[in-house]
Amino acid sequence: xxxxxxxxxxxxxxxANLLAKTEDAKLVAGGHTLIPVLKQRLAKPAHLIDLSKIxxxxxxxxxxxxxxxxxxxxxxxxxxxxxxxxxxxxxxxLAGMIGDPAVRHMGTIGGSIANNDPTADYPAACLALDxxxxxxxxxxxxxxxxxxxxxxxxxxxxxxSRVQFPLAKKAAYIKFRNQASRYALVxxxxxxxxxxxxxxxxxxxxxxxxxxxxxxxxxxxxFSPKSLDGMTVPADGLNSDLHGSAEYRAHLISVLAVRAVxxxxx
Amino acid sequence: MAKISIxxxxxxxxxxxxxxxxxxxFLREHLRLTGTHVGCDTSQxxxxxxxxxxxxxxxxxxxxVMADGGSVTTIEGLAADGAPLHPMQEAFRQNHxxxxxxxxxxxxxxxxxxxxxxxxxLDEPTIREELEGNLCRCTGYHNIVKSIAxxxxxxxx
Numbered sequence: 001x002x003x004x005x006x007x008x009x010x011x012x013x014x015x016a017n018l019l020a021k022t023e024d025a026k027l028v029a030g031g032h033t034l035i036p037v038l039k040q041r042l043a044k045p046a047h048l049i050d051l052s053k054i055x056x057x058x059x060x061x062x063x064x065x066x067x068x069x070x071x072x073x074x075x076x077x078x079x080x081x082x083x084x085x086x087x088x089x090x091x092x093x094l095a096g097m098i099g100d101p102a103v104r105h106m107g108t109i110g111g112s113i114a115n116n117d118p119t120a121d122y123p124a125a126c127l128a129l130d131x132x133x134x135x136x137x138x139x140x141x142x143x144x145x146x147x148x149x150x151x152x153x154x155x156x157x158x159x160x161s162r163v164q165f166p167l168a169k170k171a172a173y174i175k176f177r178n179q180a181s182r183y184a185l186v187x188x189x190x191x192x193x194x195x196x197x198x199x200x201x202x203x204x205x206x207x208x209x210x211x212x213x214x215x216x217x218x219x220x221x222x223f224s225p226k227s228l229d230g231m232t233v234p235a236d237g238l239n240s241d242l243h244g245s246a247e248y249r250a251h252l253i254s255v256l257a258v259r260a261v262x263x264x265x266x
Numbered sequence: 267m268a269k270i271s272i273x274x275x276x277x278x279x280x281x282x283x284x285x286x287x288x289x290x291x292f293l294r295e296h297l298r299l300t301g302t303h304v305g306c307d308t309s310q311x312x313x314x315x316x317x318x319x320x321x322x323x324x325x326x327x328x329x330x331v332m333a334d335g336g337s338v339t340t341i342e343g344l345a346a347d348g349a350p351l352h353p354m355q356e357a358f359r360q361n362h363x364x365x366x367x368x369x370x371x372x373x374x375x376x377x378x379x380x381x382x383x384x385x386x387x388l389d390e391p392t393i394r395e396e397l398e399g400n401l402c403r404c405t406g407y408h409n410i411v412k413s414i415a416x417x418x419x420x421x422x423x
Contacts, residue, residue: 006268006285006331028332035288035327036308048285050332076321100399101383102376103309105321106328182398 001038008050012057012159015049016136020157022047027159029072029111032103051110057161058108060084065167066132067091071110071160075099078109088129090171090189090264094121097175099182110160113145116152116208118239119183123209125165125173127200128189132164148207168193170223172263174256176203178243185243186252190260192223199257204249206237215257223265225258270334274299275343285331289323290314292330293340301341301371305401312400315372315379316340322379324399341371344378354378354417363413365404376400377414378421386422388415 009015019025026045028034029052037043051057051072058072060081067087069078078084079096098104098112098121112122113133126133126142133140136159145153154160168191175187184203191198197219199212218227233253238246271280272292279297293299293316302325305313309327316325317339344352351359354377364370380388380396388396393411402410 001286004285006329008331008334031329031332032309032327035329038286039307048329052332100312101379101396102312102315102322102324102399105318105323 002044005047008053012136016159029108030106032107033115066164068162068164070162072108075104075107090173094173118208119203124189124200124202128191128198129165134162146209170264172260174260188256188260204238225261228258268331272333273337287330289328289330289333290325299340299342313369313372315375353420357417358413361409361413363410365406369402381418386418388418
Protein backbone atom coordinates (compact mmCIF):
# COMPACT_ATOMS: atom_id res chain seq x y z
CA UNK A 1 0.00 0.00 0.00
CA UNK A 2 1.03 3.57 -0.63
CA UNK A 3 0.85 5.95 2.30
CA UNK A 4 -2.45 7.58 3.18
CA UNK A 5 -4.08 9.54 5.97
CA UNK A 6 -7.14 8.15 7.71
CA UNK A 7 -10.25 9.84 9.12
CA UNK A 8 -13.46 8.64 10.69
CA UNK A 9 -16.09 11.37 10.48
CA UNK A 10 -19.25 11.12 12.58
CA UNK A 11 -21.75 12.45 10.05
CA UNK A 12 -22.40 12.23 6.32
CA UNK A 13 -21.98 15.99 6.11
CA UNK A 14 -18.50 15.83 7.66
CA UNK A 15 -17.58 12.98 5.32
CA ALA A 16 -18.77 14.96 2.29
CA ASN A 17 -16.90 18.09 3.41
CA LEU A 18 -13.73 16.13 3.92
CA LEU A 19 -14.17 14.45 0.55
CA ALA A 20 -14.70 17.81 -1.16
CA LYS A 21 -11.77 19.64 0.37
CA THR A 22 -9.16 16.86 0.43
CA GLU A 23 -7.21 16.05 -2.69
CA ASP A 24 -7.27 12.39 -3.76
CA ALA A 25 -9.53 11.35 -0.91
CA LYS A 26 -11.51 8.13 -1.10
CA LEU A 27 -14.38 6.76 0.96
CA VAL A 28 -14.04 3.36 2.57
CA ALA A 29 -17.10 1.38 3.68
CA GLY A 30 -16.44 -2.33 4.33
CA GLY A 31 -13.16 -2.11 2.46
CA HIS A 32 -13.46 -5.53 0.86
CA THR A 33 -12.75 -4.21 -2.60
CA LEU A 34 -10.73 -1.13 -1.74
CA ILE A 35 -8.22 -2.76 0.63
CA PRO A 36 -7.25 -5.50 -1.87
CA VAL A 37 -6.90 -2.76 -4.50
CA LEU A 38 -4.64 -0.74 -2.18
CA LYS A 39 -2.56 -3.80 -1.37
CA GLN A 40 -1.85 -4.29 -5.05
CA ARG A 41 -1.01 -0.61 -5.40
CA LEU A 42 -3.67 -0.21 -8.07
CA ALA A 43 -4.91 2.96 -6.37
CA LYS A 44 -3.08 5.71 -4.54
CA PRO A 45 -5.52 7.73 -2.44
CA ALA A 46 -3.90 10.32 -0.19
CA HIS A 47 -6.69 10.10 2.36
CA LEU A 48 -9.18 7.41 3.37
CA ILE A 49 -12.47 8.48 4.89
CA ASP A 50 -14.05 5.63 6.87
CA LEU A 51 -17.86 5.76 7.01
CA SER A 52 -18.30 3.11 9.69
CA LYS A 53 -18.67 5.51 12.63
CA ILE A 54 -21.58 7.43 11.12
CA UNK A 55 -24.55 6.64 13.30
CA UNK A 56 -27.66 5.33 11.56
CA UNK A 57 -25.98 4.89 8.18
CA UNK A 58 -26.59 1.15 8.47
CA UNK A 59 -30.31 1.44 9.22
CA UNK A 60 -32.79 -0.86 7.48
CA UNK A 61 -36.41 0.29 7.61
CA UNK A 62 -39.66 0.72 5.73
CA UNK A 63 -40.24 4.27 4.55
CA UNK A 64 -43.81 4.39 3.27
CA UNK A 65 -44.07 1.86 0.43
CA UNK A 66 -40.30 1.60 0.03
CA UNK A 67 -37.63 -0.42 1.75
CA UNK A 68 -34.76 1.88 2.73
CA UNK A 69 -31.36 0.29 3.28
CA UNK A 70 -28.59 2.47 4.71
CA UNK A 71 -25.36 2.63 2.72
CA UNK A 72 -23.34 0.99 5.51
CA UNK A 73 -25.72 -1.97 5.97
CA UNK A 74 -23.53 -5.07 5.78
CA UNK A 75 -24.50 -7.91 3.47
CA UNK A 76 -25.07 -10.17 6.50
CA UNK A 77 -27.45 -7.60 8.05
CA UNK A 78 -29.50 -7.39 4.85
CA UNK A 79 -29.52 -11.18 4.46
CA UNK A 80 -30.77 -11.70 8.03
CA UNK A 81 -33.06 -8.69 8.32
CA UNK A 82 -36.66 -9.58 9.12
CA UNK A 83 -37.71 -6.29 7.50
CA UNK A 84 -35.99 -7.17 4.21
CA UNK A 85 -37.20 -10.78 4.38
CA UNK A 86 -40.76 -9.56 4.71
CA UNK A 87 -40.57 -6.74 2.14
CA UNK A 88 -38.37 -8.15 -0.63
CA UNK A 89 -37.23 -11.71 0.16
CA UNK A 90 -35.29 -11.92 -3.12
CA UNK A 91 -33.07 -9.09 -1.92
CA UNK A 92 -32.30 -10.86 1.37
CA UNK A 93 -31.45 -14.00 -0.58
CA LEU A 94 -29.17 -12.04 -2.93
CA ALA A 95 -27.27 -10.51 0.00
CA GLY A 96 -26.81 -13.98 1.50
CA MET A 97 -25.16 -15.20 -1.71
CA ILE A 98 -22.40 -12.57 -1.80
CA GLY A 99 -18.88 -13.86 -1.07
CA ASP A 100 -18.62 -15.93 2.11
CA PRO A 101 -19.81 -15.40 5.72
CA ALA A 102 -16.77 -13.35 6.81
CA VAL A 103 -16.94 -11.17 3.70
CA ARG A 104 -20.66 -10.60 4.32
CA HIS A 105 -19.86 -9.31 7.82
CA MET A 106 -17.85 -6.46 6.30
CA GLY A 107 -19.13 -5.72 2.78
CA THR A 108 -21.84 -3.07 2.41
CA ILE A 109 -24.57 -2.24 -0.08
CA GLY A 110 -23.28 1.33 -0.51
CA GLY A 111 -19.76 0.13 -1.22
CA SER A 112 -21.01 -2.44 -3.71
CA ILE A 113 -23.06 -0.04 -5.80
CA ALA A 114 -20.54 2.83 -5.61
CA ASN A 115 -17.88 0.45 -6.91
CA ASN A 116 -20.24 -0.92 -9.62
CA ASP A 117 -18.19 -4.01 -10.33
CA PRO A 118 -19.63 -5.55 -13.52
CA THR A 119 -20.00 -8.90 -11.72
CA ALA A 120 -21.47 -7.59 -8.44
CA ASP A 121 -24.96 -8.65 -7.36
CA TYR A 122 -26.57 -5.51 -5.92
CA PRO A 123 -26.53 -3.48 -9.16
CA ALA A 124 -28.89 -6.06 -10.74
CA ALA A 125 -31.30 -5.73 -7.80
CA CYS A 126 -31.22 -1.93 -7.96
CA LEU A 127 -31.95 -1.88 -11.67
CA ALA A 128 -34.66 -4.56 -11.63
CA LEU A 129 -36.46 -3.11 -8.61
CA ASP A 130 -36.23 0.49 -9.92
CA UNK A 131 -34.35 1.56 -6.80
CA UNK A 132 -33.49 5.13 -5.97
CA UNK A 133 -30.00 5.91 -4.71
CA UNK A 134 -30.15 8.71 -2.15
CA UNK A 135 -26.99 10.77 -1.65
CA UNK A 136 -26.08 13.80 0.44
CA UNK A 137 -27.06 15.92 -2.60
CA UNK A 138 -29.88 14.27 -4.53
CA UNK A 139 -31.85 11.20 -5.47
CA UNK A 140 -30.68 9.18 -8.45
CA UNK A 141 -32.76 6.52 -10.22
CA UNK A 142 -30.89 3.24 -10.72
CA UNK A 143 -31.46 3.60 -14.48
CA UNK A 144 -29.33 6.76 -14.37
CA UNK A 145 -26.85 5.62 -11.73
CA UNK A 146 -24.89 2.75 -13.28
CA UNK A 147 -22.79 4.23 -16.08
CA UNK A 148 -20.43 1.47 -17.15
CA UNK A 149 -17.53 -0.59 -15.81
CA UNK A 150 -16.81 0.65 -12.27
CA UNK A 151 -18.50 3.95 -13.24
CA UNK A 152 -21.49 5.60 -11.64
CA UNK A 153 -23.28 8.94 -11.74
CA UNK A 154 -21.73 9.86 -8.38
CA UNK A 155 -19.88 13.17 -8.32
CA UNK A 156 -16.44 13.39 -6.66
CA UNK A 157 -17.85 14.83 -3.42
CA UNK A 158 -21.02 12.79 -3.27
CA UNK A 159 -21.77 10.27 -0.50
CA UNK A 160 -24.48 7.61 -0.75
CA SER A 161 -26.70 7.64 2.34
CA ARG A 162 -29.25 4.95 1.45
CA VAL A 163 -30.89 2.94 -1.28
CA GLN A 164 -34.69 2.90 -1.55
CA PHE A 165 -36.40 -0.10 -3.09
CA PRO A 166 -40.09 0.14 -4.03
CA LEU A 167 -41.86 -3.09 -3.16
CA ALA A 168 -42.34 -5.51 -6.05
CA LYS A 169 -45.30 -7.89 -6.50
CA LYS A 170 -42.89 -10.73 -7.24
CA ALA A 171 -39.13 -10.89 -7.53
CA ALA A 172 -36.32 -13.41 -7.73
CA TYR A 173 -32.57 -13.44 -8.33
CA ILE A 174 -30.74 -16.40 -9.82
CA LYS A 175 -26.99 -16.36 -9.89
CA PHE A 176 -24.58 -18.65 -11.68
CA ARG A 177 -21.52 -18.28 -9.50
CA ASN A 178 -17.91 -18.30 -10.48
CA GLN A 179 -16.87 -21.22 -8.30
CA ALA A 180 -13.62 -19.60 -7.19
CA SER A 181 -14.58 -15.99 -6.57
CA ARG A 182 -18.32 -16.35 -5.77
CA TYR A 183 -18.95 -13.39 -8.06
CA ALA A 184 -21.68 -13.74 -10.66
CA LEU A 185 -20.57 -15.31 -13.92
CA VAL A 186 -24.11 -14.28 -14.81
CA UNK A 187 -26.87 -13.15 -12.47
CA UNK A 188 -30.45 -12.34 -13.48
CA UNK A 189 -32.85 -10.37 -11.29
CA UNK A 190 -36.49 -10.43 -12.36
CA UNK A 191 -39.10 -8.16 -10.77
CA UNK A 192 -42.83 -7.96 -11.44
CA UNK A 193 -43.85 -4.46 -10.49
CA UNK A 194 -47.36 -2.95 -10.46
CA UNK A 195 -46.90 -1.31 -13.87
CA UNK A 196 -44.04 -3.21 -15.52
CA UNK A 197 -41.69 -6.16 -15.45
CA UNK A 198 -37.95 -5.61 -15.23
CA UNK A 199 -35.15 -8.02 -16.02
CA UNK A 200 -31.63 -6.95 -15.04
CA UNK A 201 -28.46 -8.86 -15.82
CA UNK A 202 -25.11 -8.67 -14.05
CA UNK A 203 -21.84 -10.44 -14.78
CA UNK A 204 -22.41 -10.64 -18.51
CA UNK A 205 -22.43 -7.12 -19.91
CA UNK A 206 -19.25 -5.71 -21.42
CA UNK A 207 -20.41 -2.39 -20.04
CA UNK A 208 -21.75 -3.57 -16.70
CA UNK A 209 -25.29 -4.25 -15.51
CA UNK A 210 -28.10 -3.92 -18.09
CA UNK A 211 -31.81 -4.57 -18.69
CA UNK A 212 -33.22 -6.98 -21.27
CA UNK A 213 -36.14 -5.06 -22.75
CA UNK A 214 -37.30 -7.89 -25.04
CA UNK A 215 -37.67 -10.23 -22.04
CA UNK A 216 -39.44 -7.50 -20.08
CA UNK A 217 -42.04 -6.96 -22.80
CA UNK A 218 -42.69 -10.68 -23.20
CA UNK A 219 -43.06 -11.11 -19.43
CA UNK A 220 -45.32 -8.08 -19.13
CA UNK A 221 -47.88 -9.81 -21.37
CA UNK A 222 -47.73 -12.91 -19.21
CA PHE A 223 -45.43 -13.42 -16.23
CA SER A 224 -44.63 -17.04 -16.97
CA PRO A 225 -41.46 -18.96 -17.89
CA LYS A 226 -43.27 -19.96 -21.11
CA SER A 227 -43.24 -16.33 -22.25
CA LEU A 228 -39.48 -16.64 -22.67
CA ASP A 229 -39.71 -19.77 -24.86
CA GLY A 230 -37.13 -19.51 -27.64
CA MET A 231 -36.09 -16.00 -26.62
CA THR A 232 -32.37 -15.20 -26.59
CA VAL A 233 -30.09 -12.23 -26.19
CA PRO A 234 -27.35 -11.51 -28.74
CA ALA A 235 -23.82 -12.36 -27.64
CA ASP A 236 -22.53 -9.10 -29.11
CA GLY A 237 -21.16 -6.83 -26.40
CA LEU A 238 -21.13 -9.52 -23.70
CA ASN A 239 -18.01 -10.42 -21.73
CA SER A 240 -15.74 -13.15 -22.98
CA ASP A 241 -12.98 -14.40 -20.68
CA LEU A 242 -11.37 -17.59 -19.39
CA HIS A 243 -14.46 -18.30 -17.28
CA GLY A 244 -16.87 -18.29 -20.21
CA SER A 245 -17.40 -17.03 -23.74
CA ALA A 246 -19.90 -14.34 -24.70
CA GLU A 247 -22.06 -17.04 -26.32
CA TYR A 248 -22.04 -19.06 -23.09
CA ARG A 249 -23.04 -16.02 -21.07
CA ALA A 250 -25.82 -15.19 -23.56
CA HIS A 251 -27.13 -18.74 -23.15
CA LEU A 252 -26.99 -18.45 -19.35
CA ILE A 253 -29.04 -15.24 -19.42
CA SER A 254 -31.99 -17.04 -21.04
CA VAL A 255 -31.69 -20.06 -18.76
CA LEU A 256 -31.38 -18.01 -15.57
CA ALA A 257 -34.20 -15.65 -16.57
CA VAL A 258 -36.55 -18.62 -16.94
CA ARG A 259 -35.44 -19.97 -13.54
CA ALA A 260 -35.89 -16.55 -11.95
CA VAL A 261 -39.47 -16.28 -13.24
CA UNK A 262 -40.16 -19.81 -11.97
CA UNK A 263 -38.80 -18.89 -8.55
CA UNK A 264 -40.69 -15.60 -8.44
CA UNK A 265 -43.94 -17.46 -9.22
CA UNK A 266 -43.26 -20.24 -6.72
CA MET B 267 0.49 7.84 12.25
CA ALA B 268 -2.78 7.02 13.97
CA LYS B 269 -3.55 6.30 17.61
CA ILE B 270 -5.70 3.24 18.14
CA SER B 271 -7.04 1.30 21.07
CA ILE B 272 -8.47 -2.15 20.53
CA UNK B 273 -9.62 -4.68 23.12
CA UNK B 274 -7.87 -7.89 22.14
CA UNK B 275 -8.86 -11.07 23.99
CA UNK B 276 -10.10 -8.91 26.84
CA UNK B 277 -7.00 -6.74 27.19
CA UNK B 278 -6.68 -3.18 25.94
CA UNK B 279 -4.03 -2.78 23.25
CA UNK B 280 -3.16 0.84 22.49
CA UNK B 281 -0.63 1.86 19.87
CA UNK B 282 0.44 4.57 17.48
CA UNK B 283 0.50 2.92 14.07
CA UNK B 284 0.79 3.62 10.37
CA UNK B 285 -2.80 3.69 9.01
CA UNK B 286 -1.69 1.15 6.41
CA UNK B 287 -1.21 -1.53 9.04
CA UNK B 288 -3.62 -4.44 8.56
CA UNK B 289 -5.44 -5.84 11.56
CA UNK B 290 -3.63 -9.15 11.08
CA UNK B 291 -0.26 -7.35 11.10
CA PHE B 292 -1.24 -5.53 14.27
CA LEU B 293 -2.13 -8.83 15.92
CA ARG B 294 0.86 -10.80 14.72
CA GLU B 295 3.67 -8.25 14.56
CA HIS B 296 2.67 -5.70 17.17
CA LEU B 297 1.00 -7.93 19.76
CA ARG B 298 2.94 -11.08 18.83
CA LEU B 299 -0.29 -13.08 18.68
CA THR B 300 0.93 -15.34 15.92
CA GLY B 301 -1.89 -17.88 16.15
CA THR B 302 -3.76 -15.92 13.48
CA HIS B 303 -2.20 -16.84 10.13
CA VAL B 304 -1.81 -15.11 6.81
CA GLY B 305 -2.49 -17.53 3.99
CA CYS B 306 -3.52 -16.00 0.70
CA ASP B 307 -3.53 -12.35 1.87
CA THR B 308 -6.41 -11.78 -0.59
CA SER B 309 -9.47 -12.45 1.63
CA GLN B 310 -10.13 -15.85 0.10
CA UNK B 311 -8.53 -18.54 2.29
CA UNK B 312 -9.75 -17.60 5.77
CA UNK B 313 -6.56 -18.51 7.66
CA UNK B 314 -6.68 -14.99 9.17
CA UNK B 315 -10.26 -15.14 10.49
CA UNK B 316 -10.73 -13.45 13.88
CA UNK B 317 -13.85 -12.09 15.56
CA UNK B 318 -14.31 -8.34 15.36
CA UNK B 319 -17.09 -7.11 17.64
CA UNK B 320 -18.35 -10.67 17.82
CA UNK B 321 -18.37 -11.44 14.11
CA UNK B 322 -15.96 -13.46 11.98
CA UNK B 323 -13.90 -11.26 9.64
CA UNK B 324 -10.83 -11.75 7.49
CA UNK B 325 -8.20 -9.74 9.33
CA UNK B 326 -5.99 -9.47 6.23
CA UNK B 327 -8.66 -7.25 4.69
CA UNK B 328 -9.39 -4.99 7.65
CA UNK B 329 -7.17 -2.05 8.52
CA UNK B 330 -6.19 -1.92 12.18
CA VAL B 331 -7.49 1.66 12.28
CA MET B 332 -10.90 0.36 11.17
CA ALA B 333 -10.98 -1.80 14.31
CA ASP B 334 -10.15 1.14 16.59
CA GLY B 335 -12.49 1.18 19.59
CA GLY B 336 -13.62 -2.35 18.83
CA SER B 337 -13.16 -5.73 20.40
CA VAL B 338 -11.19 -8.56 18.80
CA THR B 339 -11.02 -12.24 19.72
CA THR B 340 -8.24 -14.38 18.26
CA ILE B 341 -7.58 -18.10 18.54
CA GLU B 342 -5.43 -17.31 21.62
CA GLY B 343 -8.49 -15.79 23.29
CA LEU B 344 -10.72 -18.88 23.13
CA ALA B 345 -9.14 -20.53 26.17
CA ALA B 346 -6.72 -19.16 28.77
CA ASP B 347 -3.17 -20.52 28.95
CA GLY B 348 -3.13 -23.71 30.98
CA ALA B 349 -6.93 -23.92 31.04
CA PRO B 350 -8.81 -26.69 29.21
CA LEU B 351 -9.20 -26.07 25.49
CA HIS B 352 -12.33 -24.40 24.13
CA PRO B 353 -14.88 -27.12 23.17
CA MET B 354 -14.35 -26.36 19.47
CA GLN B 355 -10.57 -26.68 19.83
CA GLU B 356 -11.02 -29.93 21.74
CA ALA B 357 -13.35 -31.26 19.01
CA PHE B 358 -10.70 -30.55 16.35
CA ARG B 359 -8.18 -32.43 18.49
CA GLN B 360 -10.48 -35.40 19.12
CA ASN B 361 -11.57 -35.71 15.48
CA HIS B 362 -8.16 -35.00 13.98
CA UNK B 363 -9.62 -31.98 12.21
CA UNK B 364 -6.31 -30.91 10.77
CA UNK B 365 -3.42 -32.14 8.69
CA UNK B 366 -0.66 -29.52 8.42
CA UNK B 367 -2.59 -27.22 10.75
CA UNK B 368 -2.01 -23.96 8.91
CA UNK B 369 -5.69 -23.25 8.23
CA UNK B 370 -6.81 -24.49 11.67
CA UNK B 371 -6.96 -21.20 13.62
CA UNK B 372 -9.17 -19.67 10.92
CA UNK B 373 -11.27 -22.83 10.69
CA UNK B 374 -11.89 -22.80 14.44
CA UNK B 375 -12.73 -19.09 14.58
CA UNK B 376 -15.12 -19.55 11.66
CA UNK B 377 -16.62 -22.61 13.35
CA UNK B 378 -17.29 -20.73 16.59
CA UNK B 379 -18.88 -17.88 14.62
CA UNK B 380 -20.98 -20.45 12.76
CA UNK B 381 -22.29 -21.85 16.05
CA UNK B 382 -23.00 -18.33 17.33
CA UNK B 383 -25.14 -17.65 14.27
CA UNK B 384 -26.60 -21.04 13.39
CA UNK B 385 -26.88 -22.84 16.70
CA UNK B 386 -25.49 -26.07 18.10
CA UNK B 387 -27.14 -28.56 15.80
CA LEU B 388 -25.31 -28.20 12.50
CA ASP B 389 -25.84 -30.65 9.65
CA GLU B 390 -23.15 -31.44 7.12
CA PRO B 391 -24.51 -29.38 4.18
CA THR B 392 -24.78 -26.31 6.44
CA ILE B 393 -21.23 -26.73 7.73
CA ARG B 394 -19.82 -27.21 4.24
CA GLU B 395 -21.65 -24.19 2.87
CA GLU B 396 -20.67 -22.02 5.80
CA LEU B 397 -17.03 -23.06 5.31
CA GLU B 398 -16.85 -21.67 1.79
CA GLY B 399 -14.60 -18.84 2.92
CA ASN B 400 -12.02 -21.16 4.51
CA LEU B 401 -9.64 -23.20 2.41
CA CYS B 402 -7.67 -26.22 3.58
CA ARG B 403 -4.77 -26.73 1.20
CA CYS B 404 -4.35 -30.31 2.47
CA THR B 405 -8.01 -30.79 1.44
CA GLY B 406 -8.74 -32.37 4.81
CA TYR B 407 -12.31 -31.14 4.91
CA HIS B 408 -13.92 -34.40 5.97
CA ASN B 409 -12.55 -34.36 9.52
CA ILE B 410 -12.92 -30.60 9.76
CA VAL B 411 -16.65 -30.97 9.10
CA LYS B 412 -16.86 -33.78 11.67
CA SER B 413 -14.97 -31.65 14.20
CA ILE B 414 -17.28 -28.68 13.74
CA ALA B 415 -20.41 -30.80 14.15
CA UNK B 416 -18.99 -32.30 17.35
CA UNK B 417 -17.66 -28.95 18.62
CA UNK B 418 -21.01 -27.27 18.01
CA UNK B 419 -22.75 -29.89 20.16
CA UNK B 420 -20.09 -29.67 22.85
CA UNK B 421 -20.51 -25.88 23.00
CA UNK B 422 -24.15 -26.37 24.08
CA UNK B 423 -23.07 -28.09 27.30
